[in-house]
Amino acid sequence: MKSxxxxxxxxxxxxxxxxxxxKPLFWSSSYYAASSGGAAIEKLRQYIKK
Incomplete structure (x- = not known):
C-alpha cells in the first residue's frame, strides 16, 4: 500500500x-501492522477515503 x-x-x-x-524513498523503513476486525474490504476503502 505504501508503494x-x-x-x-x-x-x-x-x-x-x-x-x-x-531521495527515491518516500516513507521511512518502519512499518505498522493492524487488524481490521473482520470488516468488509469495501468498508475499509470508504474509511480510508474519508
Whole structure:
C-alpha cells in the first residue's frame, strides 16, 4: 500500500515534492501492522477515503 501511495503522490505532486524529497524513498523503513476486525474490504476503502 505504501508503494502504491508513494507512486500516486509523487506523480500528482511532483513539482512540490521534488523540492523536499530528493531521495527515491518516500516513507521511512518502519512499518505498522493492524487488524481490521473482520470488516468488509469495501468498508475499509470508504474509511480510508474519508
Amino acid at each position: 502504491a501511495n508513494s507512486r500516486v503522490i509523487r506523480k500528482e505532486f511532483k513539482e512540490h515534492i521534488d523540492k523536499f524529497y530528493w
